Amino acid sequence: MARIELVLGDITEQHVDVVVNAANSSLLGGGGVDGAIHRKGGPDVLAACRKLRAGHYGRGLGTGQAVATTAGRLPATWVVHTVGPVWSAAEDRSALLADCHRNSLRVAADLGARTVAFPAISTGIYRWPVESAARVALTTVAATDLPEIATVRFVLFDRATYDVFDVVASEVV
Numbered sequence: 001m002a003r004i005e006l007v008l009g010d011i012t013e014q015h016v017d018v019v020v021n022a023a024n025s026s027l028l029g030g031g032g033v034d035g036a037i038h039r040k041g042g043p044d045v046l047a048a049c050r051k052l053r054a055g056h057y058g059r060g061l062g063t064g065q066a067v068a069t070t071a072g073r074l075p076a077t078w079v080v081h082t083v084g085p086v087w088s089a090a091e092d093r094s095a096l097l098a099d100c101h102r103n104s105l106r107v108a109a110d111l112g113a114r115t116v117a118f119p120a121i122s123t124g125i126y127r128w129p130v131e132s133a134a135r136v137a138l139t140t141v142a143a144t145d146l147p148e149i150a151t152v153r154f155v156l157f158d159r160a161t162y163d164v165f166d167v168v169a170s171e172v173v
């Protein structure tokens with residue numbers, strides 16, 4: 001199993017092989033993590049995303065799917081874009097949130113990545129309650145055994161989110 005780390009910080013500053021982007025299905029940028037990755041990654045990231053849209057992903061990236069591009073000017077080598085589910089109180093979409101983590105790790109492993117950084121997918125603009133999202137994210141990563149991946153780092157942007165991940169990690173990992 002990969003070593004799981006929690007850090008308080010900015011995902012765009014991580015020196016890892018892969019940073020996972022909480023993208024939207026258009027792949028053409030948005031707010032939150034997505035905006036920061038495109039801003040700091042620069043035009044090469046957007047150009048690679050446009051190429052994906054012009055090819056296999058003409059209709060966009062589906063919720064739970066993952067696809068890689070260059071990381072442009074980021075210190076990471078690749079960005080793996082995944083689309084988290086929007087929170088719904090009426091419908092349990094946890095399986096899709098788990099798919100984001102599992103599929104991102106599989107794409108990373110296929111690239112030969114050893115270190116992967118995730119943000120708290122779906123907990124921003126998509127409004128997923130942090131404790132529930134942390135439980136899905138941490139249990140899924142802990143259960144995904146890919147020998148290539150040595151370290152998975154969750155990069156939490158604020159202290160409150162970090163603290164919730166820390167409590168959940170002590171229960172499930």
Ligand code: ADP
Pocket residue numbers: 009010011012022023031032033034036084119120121122123124125126127128155156157158161
């Ligand atoms: P989603 O649309 O999947 O909810 P967001 O990007 O809106 O994605 O938010 C996901 C989480 O990432 C939120 O907890 C948000 O506070 C956090 N976040 C925003 N910017 C950054 C960043 N630069 N690095 C790490 N986490 C970030």
